[in-house]
Amino acid sequence: MSYVRETSAGYLTNWAARLFARAIERRLAGGNSGPMPVFFALQDGGAMTQKALAQLAAVEQPTMANTLSRMERDGLVLRTPDPNDRRSARVSLTPLGRERAKAAFVSALEVNGIATDALEPEERELFYGMMRRIIAALERDAAV
């Protein structure tokens, strides 16, 4: 690694993020990592608004709209019109979606395990904390 790569927080983070996504996708055989936050949010049978899902996943609304469209196309998710607000729909997992959610959960745990195994046990909470502080700082910056 060059000096820039070794000591740029952004460079390292972007690189690691791509490796995380690839490691998960490799385990999902055809599945992708985009639906993961939806799986986590809805795995216990709940239903949520697209807007709420976008907030949970920390992505913009159009990103979530497209992800849900692909999931709907693939039979993973159901959009039920909200009777109280005809603009809105409640999103829930289909049986196939719940099945895939379980598999995604297993893969995510495995990949996170590979990553955290690279850290000393006492470093792990520190790593999460550092990440959360960096995220908070960058979100403050974005809000300006």
Next chain:
Amino acid sequence: MSYVRETSAGYLTNWAARLFARAIERRLAGGNSGPMPVFFALQDGGAMTQKALAQLAAVEQPTMANTLSRMERDGLVLRTPDPNDRRSARVSLTPLGRERAKAAFVSALEVNGIATDALEPEERELFYGMMRRIIAALERDAAV
């Protein structure tokens, strides 16, 4: 943040990576973050092969091919045919490219500064080290 978001290394890393990219792009006014590794590799006037650039950036060859095509389209980069190997071309920055590279360097430093300011000074090297270990672990996994 939910429990999953707070303690999933992959989730946190992906989230932070997107914030890094957005923070840089916000500062580049129309510019994007994809060319950044090319800027860093070529900023001092050197020329490199597409393959070498892809390795430096840690992206696949077609990803770099497309990035370079956009940069060429935008007048940032020049592809000079290699006289010794007609399959290959030497890539270098145009004057405009070098100008943009300087701006990108400033932005990257600023954004990295925002991130590292969220860490205690004595935590920073530790953070880079943790990231490098996680990257190494995930690359080992990918190589299996």
Next chain:
DNA sequence: TGGAATTAAATAGCAAGCTATACACATGAG
């Protein structure tokens, strides 16, 4: 030397992220 294997780059096609904008419905103020 001539065909096989390797290598550099390009292309096709998809996912997931973004911004900007459009559309349809809901709501609140007068």
Next chain:
DNA sequence: CTCATGTGTATAGCTTGCTATTTAATTCCA
């Protein structure tokens, strides 16, 4: 009650990433 404003989704259009495949040139070996 109507019209302006606000809100939930959808769409358009772009970048960046990936895998799989193709094309063209080089190299190696029999």
